[in-house]
Amino acid sequence: MGLEESTFRDVVCTVCGCCCDHLEVTVKEDTVVKVKNACAMSTSKLLNYMNERIMKPMIRRRGRLSGCSYRDAVDAAAKILLKSRSPLLYGWSLTSCEAVEVGVELAEEVGGFIDNTTSTCHGPTILGVHEIGESSSTLGEVRHRADLIIYWGCNPIHAHPLHMSRYTLLSKGRFRKSRSERTLIVVDVRRTDTAKMADMFIQVEPNKDYELISALRAAVRGDEIEQDEVGGVPTDLIEEVAEMLISCDFGALFFGLGLTMSPGKSENVDAALSLVRDLNSKTKFVIIPMRGHFNVNGANNVMTWMTGYPYAIDFTRGFPYYNPGETSAVDLLARGECDSALIVASDPVSNFPYKATCNLTSIPLITIDPHITPTVLCSDVVFPSALVGIETSGTVYRMDGVPLVARKLVEPPRNIRSDIEILRDILRRYRNLKRLGR
């Protein structure tokens, strides 16, 4: 990659679960200079990815992080893992499937736990799928066919900015050519910017999603609703919405953390999955979770094909064991069950509950991340890594399971390696040390 300006087309974005693949990125002297077709979040990432970077491996010595050779960092990381009985390997949603694959192998080798960020976002969605299943489709089906679109507890205008224009309300499909051929319903606790675009906005009282979905299910079945209102929504309106759900040709329900992370998490999702399932006896209806990180779905997929389970996997018994709530990162840390941790492309110190964070920062901590984060600053060994989709290639899975390759656009800074390479080196060193009996 030289001094000439060159433009990459059909670039896959690595921000949210939309994985938009139509970006145009212009590169000059190994720096991104121009971005087209991207949303603001994506443009900002692509233009500012060099900010707050870690430039060399570090080890904590006498209480302070200081630079070290890559070899020493690999050695230190392998030794931490070798000394611990139940290490936790966490993160994985902002890296490639290929890196996750090595991560699972490492977790198995060290006999530890591996978990991805699902446990703090769409964990309840997956628990719901275990119970009920899901009637779903790729986003293109929604684009071509959906005449009714629902966003429930999510705000794509801010969190998934191109979702509406590429896949839903504003997209042009084979059987739906324009906005006027689609109806948008938004359900949320407050009038979000997404709600402002809706044909119908339904304001549900906080923590009343379950009640409202249940009432809708009853109305769809044709049962009488006794109360005058449910969750702050008048019964007449609920019945009207039920009629809209039944009479559309193809409906799509998208939901976000408003549903999965409010009290009653799993029940909320169970109810939503059941509602959509029920609707399929009357019309066509699909449900798609609005996954946040660009490859959280890929992390779920890789872990599932390698172990049978999508997250929160316990290898301490020599085989994959799964019990979210017990084997998920936050719960393990809260109970103080891990004696070391390796974090890949995630910042649990900023995001985990207080108790879990306290325990995480009190055990030997290895972090692999491109950027300086609070987790990095609390670590004992730090590896700077290359950004997937900018400085290194890798497979990522869109929120609907469509796999895409996020390509390398520029060279990473000198001596900065990919997650895969770092993880492989740690695994190799670990195996060597183990063989030597150290």
Place this chain on the structure above:
Amino acid sequence: MSREIAILNGTVFDPTNRIFGERMDIFVKDGKIVGSASSKAQRIDASGKVVMPGGVDIHSHIAGSKVNSGRLLRPEDHRKDVEVKTPTTHSGVGYSIPSTYTTGYRYAKMGYTTVFEPATPPLKTRHTHEELDSTPIIDKGCFPLFGNNWFVMEYLRDGKVEECATYVAWMLKALKGYAIKIVDPGGVEVWGWGKFLRHLDEKVTHFNVTPREIIRGLCKVNRLLNLPHPIHVHTNNLGNPGNYTTTIETMDTVRDMANGSKPIVHITHVQFTGFSGSSWLNLGSGAPEIAEYVNKHGHVSVDLGQIIFGDTTTMTADGPFQYFLHMLTDNKWVNMDVEVETGSGIVPFQYKRSNYVNAIQWGIGLELALLIKDPWRVFMTTDHPNGGPFTYYPRVIAWLMSRKARERTLSKINRTARRRLTLPSIDREYTLEEIATITRAAPARSLGLKNKGHFGLGADADIAVYDINPSDMDVLRRKPAKLRRAFGQACYTIKNGAVVVRDGKILKSPFGRTFYVESQTKPEIESNLLRSIETRFRDYYTVGIENYQINESYLRYPAKVRCEAEI
């Protein structure tokens, strides 16, 4: 370690080369079958044992988005069947949808060395390859789905068979796929609207084309491209009483295109489309009628889709059928429609001996295998995991080889079903050479894999040695449990010239190759086509054509099979 192996004094079954149980030696060098070996060769004493080419599974759902959704749906399936990490193997889980490593190990332990994933949604084929590349030991490949593809339906509606062929050739190349798979042609597109399609001559909504036209069109395409395997068809009406007529009609709709004695249509898991009767109450076996058709017509091959009593996970690209199964059982259900191309569904299912319909289904599969005379045109499958997990193959072999094994199961199934089946009156027992045919030689030939399924010089050194003494066959037929054990745990499995299994234990697990076909059409025809689909691609798909294609370098060990297109 020596790269030569000498397997001495075994009783060899190699139907392709007309070797039917001869005492002889087999030599291996550098991954191939050779005529002799030096004194340095690793010697394997196979006296009193059966030696066959490695098993070839033509239809088993082992990888891809649908399989993984099945895993995700069913933690309860995995908990009852775990594999602990060992020095030579990774840990994993079963049972009906094993994790990738476990899948490879379990096939190898049974002496199977080649497996084809028969239904990959093109848009998600990258996922299929990721899983295939994570599955050790076996060679593999995948069949992309074409029967509900918008481009295909539009070309065929407009009578543009050559354009359709050019498109299919490009797709197979772009996806690294191996054959044309057709599932419920037209029916899955209609299911995109939650509707059902019932007849071969019913028009697909919005596309003005019929299932019959799709099947005939793709059969012509297959011939124009000279693809190694015929069109691989899961018919319309799967799972409906009376559907055996749809099966026969589907076979018959391409009869006029027959090409000598070579099959031009493969009907898969034919048990599921072998129902006679008009309702669940008077459901019967359509196997005698289907077998009669197959016996009279050389242009058809089938695989069984045998069911196994017990718990499993059903998964097909037939979205409407899976919904029907969900409504029938009230079991949990996953549906995944894929834009422009296909759909899929998943429902856990339990086949019960006492259940009338399940008992009939069990009988249909075995009747088909026993009534079809030519073992070269009927292949053993359970449509894993739809009829049951592939790990039950030894049980199917025992049923086919031993009348006693069948009688034992017959005595336990639903009585009304037993009365209505032809099975109790069938005496035929498969011979070892017939088993070798339906489990390796015939599927390898059907797939056009010239170096698989036999021991000719230069063939791939994929070999299974089973602890069966052919002179004891009469005893074994009376003790089917022994037969099952022998086929369940190979004494040796040799893959690509390396001993990977010994006495049912994995010694090592190298990764196998991924086969895909390239049927090169004339460059100017291809570039014209690409120009025309490029303009439509972004309108149809939510991804760009650049991101849709899969480079050869994406596969761990790609193995290209070339063929000459006639266009």
